[in-house]
Amino acid sequence: MINVIPSDSRSSFDRGWLRGNHSFSFGEYQDPENTAFGPMRVANDDVIAPGRGFGAHPHSDMEIVSIVLNGKLRHEDNLGNVAVTSFGGIQRMSAGSGMIHTEHNASDSEEVRILQLWFMPHTKGLEPSYETTSFDPDALVGALVPVVSPEGGARIASIHQEMTIYLGRLAAGKALTYEQAEDRRMYIFAIEGKLSLNGEYQLNEGDTARVEQTTSMNLDASEDSFYMLIDLP
């Protein structure tokens, strides 16, 4: 079952310093029918104005992944971590029993665009932790590159949930297939370009597919495309 969610059906907002789209209930957008997809609770596509950001605030029992698409994102937390991430970088925060953090655009002149993704952890009350990793942008071409997984790795952030986040790029006319175990879900987001899914469904830029009971997914690019695929329970 493939449920395509068009870009313009996301909740769009513009507060001046912050604009973007919420794919699940968040902030002023409240839809009791759209609060989660498996353990996934939040998928925000945010653009933060230069020098602006979110002041100190808490989180708990949530795995929070920030993928910087352009610009520079600054993170600071009560564990003493301070990091600035640009494209190619991933930030993963496991809030566990509680963390305080801030997020700001580290640039005074350039916007930052981030995908911020929240997932419920497999266990509550974990020890809070934070890490940054970096993937090789050149490796994305024609591939699905894991950037977050339970095991982690040299270029893969680790997460406390049985899920993997992949990024990839396909040139127009190219295709690839992702095979998934049964009883799993896929969340596919077209960051740029245009893709077809299993030859039946079209994903335009900004569209999402929530996929269940489908073990094989063919991604076929009709334009140069940049995409994210999440394999989750």
Next chain:
Amino acid sequence: MTQQEWFMVKHAVTGRGLVNSKTDSMSYRYQKEGTGFVFTVTGLEQQVVDSIMELRQELNVFRFVQRKDQPLVKHWYYVLGDQVQYDGERHTLTIYAESEIRYIPEDYFAD
């Protein structure tokens, strides 16, 4: 020394405000208990109680303290959902928090 203190409860995922003792007609009592903390809240509308109980696994509970000529101090409490209880006969909500993080927003990077 002049001191203002208030109590807030929000939904941790969406940020939806549920209780704010500054603006809502309610009362609360806060006390340390063992290694944790207990909030005893009365005077809440039933609709608010229902929302809190529905969202009890995902609450952000705060106590804010403002002393004269001092920066605002925020206390955030780690609450597990099964430690949020409502006594309908006494119209009393009890929230037990396992731990606390005290922070001063001014200590962090800001716009």
